[in-house]
Amino acid sequence: MNRWARTALRVALDTLLPRHCALCGARLGPRAALPACRGCLAELPRNRAACPRCAAPVAEPGLACRRCLRRAPPWEAAWAPYRYAWPLDAALVRWKFHGDPACGALLEALFARAARRMARGERPEALVPVPLHRARLRGRGFDQAARLARAAGRALGVPVAPEALRRLRPTAAQSGLGAGARRRNVRGAFAAARPPPWRHVALVDDVLTTGSTAGEAARVLRRAGVARVDVWCLLRAAPPAARAQR
Ligand SMILES: [Zn+2]
Ligand SMILES: [Zn+2]
Incomplete structure (x- = not known):
């Protein structure tokens, strides 16, 4: 045409x-x-100055945050183009819990556009969505992490590998739990398809908060032989400890 x-x-x-x-x-x-x-x-609440390891907002761009200096996360680098703040937090809720297709289309498009701008350097060989348990997938009808991964994968020409990780058991919702309870809640929740054929992948999820879910998924992939795991999330929420300090 x-x-x-x-x-x-x-x-x-x-x-x-x-x-x-x-x-x-x-x-x-x-x-x-x-x-x-x-x-x-x-x-939009852009996440401009962020820690390169965990994508948490920091005062000076390019410097690792205090939490990462104390204890580095089990992945290599994290990236999140937006902060978990108005109006994107509300748009995500409308998409995830009310199935609003306009919000879904917007969030997918924002993620794809930001990924295209970000991924100029070393690209991962595959995007791996953090899997939703079957029971939750049935309830919701779609998997938001897989949808975001597909949107970014199409924009970058990088394959999406939803089969790389399996959710072994449903986990209680992470919201409302402290960092320690979140880690316990997701321990043993995933299994990797063996053997993953990649050296470098990026895990994709909608929100990164304490990083316990992404961290557990990253550990499983690394144990299965993936040398480098990055984390790509649409929205970065401030970790609960940092929120309490403010
Ligand atoms: Zn950090
Ligand atoms: Zn408007």
């Missing part, structure tokens, strides 16, 4: 089915590349 036909089709579609911003509901123009308005996109 040539450019003129594409524009005409977009204008026609926009008249018939006007698109709206997934965050504020404002009507979008036919040229909007993402399902959100310019005002909302300009104010």
Whole structure:
């Protein structure tokens, strides 16, 4: 389809089915590349200055945070383009727990766009979504980590390997648990498909909080022989200890 036909089709579609911003509901123009308005996109909580090991927000970009200096996480590097803050925290809840397709489309597109900008250096050989247990998948109908991984994988031309890890048992929801309880809650929750054929993979999840889930998944992959595991998350929440100190 040539450019003129594409524009005409977009204008026609926009008249018939006007698109709206997934965050504020404002009507979008036919040229909007993402399902959100310019005002909302300009104010997203970007995670600009972040610890290179765990992606927690820090005062100085490029320096490891105090938690990582005390005890390094069981993965190599972590990256999260946005902070777990308004309005993306609300958009994630609407997608995950209410199945809102506009919020899902926006979050997938934001993650894919950020991944394209970020992954200029050494790319992982595969993206491995942190698996959801079958019971939870049945309840929700979709797996948000797998959807984010597929969006980024398409943008980068990197394969997605949802079969690399299996969730062995359902775990209680991590929210509301302290760091120690979160680690106990996920211990032994995953198994790796043997033997994983990659040297370098990135685990993908929607939110990184204490890192206990991603850490357990990273340990399992490394034990199975993957030399380098990175963690890519859409949203970085401040770890509970850091929140209490503030
Ligand atoms: Zn908006
Ligand atoms: Zn850190």
